[in-house]
Amino acid sequence: MDKTKTTRNTAAKTAVLEILTQSKIALSHTEIQKQTNDLCDRVTIYRILDRLVNDDIIHKIVNLDGTVKYAKCHHHAQRVHIHNHAHFSCEKCLEITCLENVKPSYIIPHNYKVNEINFTLSGLCPNCLNSNN
Template identity: 35%
Template sequence: MAHTHQHNNFEALLERHHLKKTGPRLKVLSMLSAKKVATSQPDLESVMDDIDRVTLYRILSAFEEKGIIHKVFDLNGTANYAMCSSNCEENHHHDEHLHFNCTVCKNVYCLDDLNLPPLTLPNGFKPEGFTLYATGLCPKCSKSAEKK
């Protein structure tokens, strides 16, 4: 029952962004929303053998453009994708939150719940967005390090 409800939410999300409700798009949304970490295209490819690389690239690009997902880079410079907050719009993301890169497991976490101070820039600068990164150990890797 929960799966059907989630599927309907994804269909409504695609409809709201004027995107066709295709199986591959719904599958990508399902995979990304189920993850607790940002996910790279190669990682998605490895679990979605029924969606070719070009189709997946186009889906991710369309979702990013529409404000459904956002791109964040890991420590190796690889693009990873995570679901956007509900207030993102087409061509204008509002994902100004901390991105935490774990130096051990290499996962990228979106820490949406942290309250960040407002960004104040010198006169003449007009921000269109910003990305804030932190590196260190995630809770799982930190716990493993303590046991050693």
């Protein structure tokens, strides 16, 4: 909420961001925690993720099943970063990926003011679609 505070670079923050940068898929808090190898407390990771989301460096994805994941955005064309792209959630391997080029078009009654959209598709990803078992 408060965008006035300056945020600092710490070892834990750098580690979390590095993990997200390296990952091709979105990661949950727990998955990130496992990869940090007890570098810092569980709570600290929650707070780091909050900060990174607030600073528009990563974005938060809520899946159809309620799972919350985080992903770093690989495009930074605009100054102001709007996360209006789609996410794909594979029902088999459970991985969530950003479909940065897929953007929905829609018509909504004029008496609604839209600030944010969330568009998640679920089904089978290319990998699981090929390995048919």
